[in-house]
Amino acid sequence: MANSADQTQPPSRLDVQSARQTLRDLWPFVAPYKGRIVAAFFALVGSTTATLTVPLSVRMVIDRGFTGEDGVPLGGVFLGLIAVVSVLAVMSALRYYLVTWLGERVVADLRAAVFERIMRFDLSFHDSARSGELVSRLTSDATQMKSAVGTSVSVALRNFFMFVGASIMMVVTSPALSGAVLLAIPFIVLPLIIFGRQVRARSRVAQDVLADASAMASEAISSVRTVQAHTAQGRLARTFGKAVEASFEAARSSIVARALLTSFAIFVIFSSVVLVLWYGANAVVSGDMTAGELGQFLLYAVFAAGALGEVSQVVGEVAQAIGAADRLCGLLKVDVKILPEDRGDDRAAVTPVAGDVGHVVFDHVSFGYGSNGASSPAVPVLRDVSFEALPGKTVALVGPSGAGKSTVLQILMRFYDVQSGDVLVDGKKVVDMDPIALREKMALVPQDVAIFAASVRDNVAFARPNASDDDIQAALAAANASAFVYGLPDGINTMLGERGVNLSGGQRQRIAIARAVLQDAPILLLDEATSALDAESEHLVQDALERLMVGRTVIVIAHRLATVRSADEIVVLDDGKVVERGSHSELAASNGLYARLADLQFSEVPEKTVERV
Numbered sequence: 086m087a088n089s090a091d092q093t094q095p096p097s098r099l100d101v102q103s104a105r106q107t108l109r110d111l112w113p114f115v116a117p118y119k120g121r122i123v124a125a126f127f128a129l130v131g132s133t134t135a136t137l138t139v140p141l142s143v144r145m146v147i148d149r150g151f152t153g154e155d156g157v158p159l160g161g162v163f164l165g166l167i168a169v170v171s172v173l174a175v176m177s178a179l180r181y182y183l184v185t186w187l188g189e190r191v192v193a194d195l196r197a198a199v200f201e202r203i204m205r206f207d208l209s210f211h212d213s214a215r216s217g218e219l220v221s222r223l224t225s226d227a228t229q230m231k232s233a234v235g236t237s238v239s240v241a242l243r244n245f246f247m248f249v250g251a252s253i254m255m256v257v258t259s260p261a262l263s264g265a266v267l268l269a270i271p272f273i274v275l276p277l278i279i280f281g282r283q284v285r286a287r288s289r290v291a292q293d294v295l296a297d298a299s300a301m302a303s304e305a306i307s308s309v310r311t312v313q314a315h316t317a318q319g320r321l322a323r324t325f326g327k328a329v330e331a332s333f334e335a336a337r338s339s340i341v342a343r344a345l346l347t348s349f350a351i352f353v354i355f356s357s358v359v360l361v362l363w364y365g366a367n368a369v370v371s372g373d374m375t376a377g378e379l380g381q382f383l384l385y386a387v388f389a390a391g392a393l394g395e396v397s398q399v400v401g402e403v404a405q406a407i408g409a410a411d412r413l414c415g416l417l418k419v420d421v422k423i424l425p426e427d428r429g430d431d432r433a434a435v436t437p438v439a440g441d442v443g444h445v446v447f448d449h450v451s452f453g454y455g456s457n458g459a460s461s462p463a464v465p466v467l468r469d470v471s472f473e474a475l476p477g478k479t480v481a482l483v484g485p486s487g488a489g490k491s492t493v494l495q496i497l498m499r500f501y502d503v504q505s506g507d508v509l510v511d512g513k514k515v516v517d518m519d520p521i522a523l524r525e526k527m528a529l530v531p532q533d534v535a536i537f538a539a540s541v542r543d544n545v546a547f548a549r550p551n552a553s554d555d556d557i558q559a560a561l562a563a564a565n566a567s568a569f570v571y572g573l574p575d576g577i578n579t580m581l582g583e584r585g586v587n588l589s590g591g592q593r594q595r596i597a598i599a600r601a602v603l604q605d606a607p608i609l610l611l612d613e614a615t616s617a618l619d620a621e622s623e624h625l626v627q628d629a630l631e632r633l634m635v636g637r638t639v640i641v642i643a644h645r646l647a648t649v650r651s652a653d654e655i656v657v658l659d660d661g662k663v664v665e666r667g668s669h670s671e672l673a674a675s676n677g678l679y680a681r682l683a684d685l686q687f688s689e690v691p692e693k694t695v696e697r698v
């Protein structure tokens with residue numbers, strides 16, 4: 086598909102073309118802060134200029150033989166220097182503040198924009214993107230950018246300005262000596278570039294190895310129950326240990342290369358300074374320049390060389406930051422077929438609009454996954470499926486595993502668009518509707534209920550965050566969940582999920598039912614749980630569901646005999662096709678697939694009267 090979710094490799098070096106493109110992509114995030122950029126520029130120029138005036142004072146002091154003759158008193162020169170240093174101090178602080186602030190601000194805005202976008206992406210994007218990778222974009226890529234802008238980009242900018250300024254001042258001070266330095270530059274810079282590339286290549290290997298290990302670790306941690314149940318913890322720990330060891334080895338080799346690079350850089354830079362000093366000393370002896378000029382020139386040369394050295398050190402990090410920015414911006418450019426309108430906020434209160442009666446029609450629908458732009462051709466999962474759910478009626482979807490039952494619900498919610506045929510809700514084609522407006526007409530009670538690490542209140546009010554406590558209590562009561570919720574340590578304020586209380590299967594389902602009650606949507610999509618609950622929970626869930634179904638159009642993936650018996654129509658799917666339709670008694674009598682399935686699949690709820698808990 087046309088996303089860039091698989092670009093995980095950091096760039097090997099600064100690719101000017103792609104860097105320019107990335108900067109263009111980043112511009113909308115930077116543009117609002119133009120004033121700060123201009124201020125940062127002036128702070129940079131100010132601090133560089135202040136530094137560059139220091140060698141001028143040094144020359145004055147040397148050439149006057151430390152005497153203060155020729156008008157300007159020596160004290161004046163040093164007082165002047167203190168003033169320069171004060172400007173330098175203020176400007177440097179300003180530069181640091183402004184550049185780092187910009188980095189933090191832009192990354193924060195970018196992070197929020199990318200998350201907002203990921204949340205709106207259609208499911209065909211999420212099917213092919215690895216969630217761990219998306220999270221790593223939001224966390225490590227954004228952090229890498231932030232730290233790069235805070236340190237590397239700041240260092241690179243400061244030193245770039247310093248290098249340009251010091252080079253100009255070198256030429257101004259002594260064109261002849263500058264010429265000699267110019268000749269030496271290729272001998273210094275070329276080996277550094279070649280060496281630097283090697284260092285970066287090695288550190289990239291270290292990063293890749295670590296990224297693989299981290300992906301494995303996050304998978305293992307999130308599935309720790311499965312890992313322990315299969316007693317695979319030792320094996321996984323050893324594999325992780327090996328991966329960490331490999332990343333250490335890769336890091337070690339990159340450190341060795343970096344150490345060699347540092348030593349080489351120090352040697353070539355300082356020997357060049359010595360050579361220039363030698364050449365300059367001869368010029369002073371022969372009277373071609375003064376000692377002060379030589380001192381001034383040397384200081385500029387040291388400034389320029391130091392600046393160049395620092396720039397070359399951070400170029401790799403800047404390249405990585407650009408790579409990280411590129412991966413983040415790539416997510417903003419993903420071509421999404423089903424993108425809900427950005428309404429700022431989600432549903433506020435559900436007030437069924439006139440015409441929201443819950444009329445669902447599937448009209449000769451064919452669909453295959455991977456058709457929303459994926460590279461592989463879609464394998465048909467639904468073929469020419471037609472059925473109708475009249476307002477207030479219940480349609481049960483029945484069929485063997487993989488027949489396409491869940492797919493019908495996903496298409497109805499427009500998580501995917503169909504290849505042919507039409508899905509109509511209340512007379513409108515779903516492809517012509519805003520996905521949010523469409524989904525507001527529906528409440529889903531899934532098999533696997535997602536419970537968020539939040540309070541019971543927030544979990545129930547997930548679809549209607551501004552619901553009142555009274556509404557939430559009424560929803561919990563309707564879902565037969567009041568008794569257990571008020572038995573929790575903090576009632577509806579009890580934290581659930583990873584860092585809170587874990588709920589049982591039946592309790593989770595009742596939370597999902599309470600959510601649906603609160604949504605009060607005309608269409609109810611129900612995926613009946615296959616896993617057996619104990620009789621008591623089953624009864625409570627069933628009782629709550631029956632109440633929820635009253636007056637709504639229900640499309641239910643049925644696993645229970647009681648459900649299919651009471652359905653107005655049963656649609657039997659097999660291999661993506663509707664093979665039978667009718668009521669339970671009609672279909673049971675017809676001796677077809679339904680009759681066989683009914684024998685095998687549907688189990689009666691134990692007829693047992695239970696006390697509500």
Ligand SMILES: Nc1ncnc2c1ncn2[C@@H]1O[C@H](COP(=O)(O)OP(=O)(O)OP(=O)(O)O)[C@@H](O)[C@H]1O
Pocket residue numbers: 212454455466484485486487488489490491492493
């Ligand atoms: N996101 C997806 N991407 C690609 N193929 C999918 C996806 N979801 C389901 N499929 C495939 O579509 C087919 C129908 O799946 P679906 O989940 O709709 O069946 P089902 O009748 O609900 O099955 P079950 O009762 O086992 O849940 C299966 O072959 C499945 O492998």
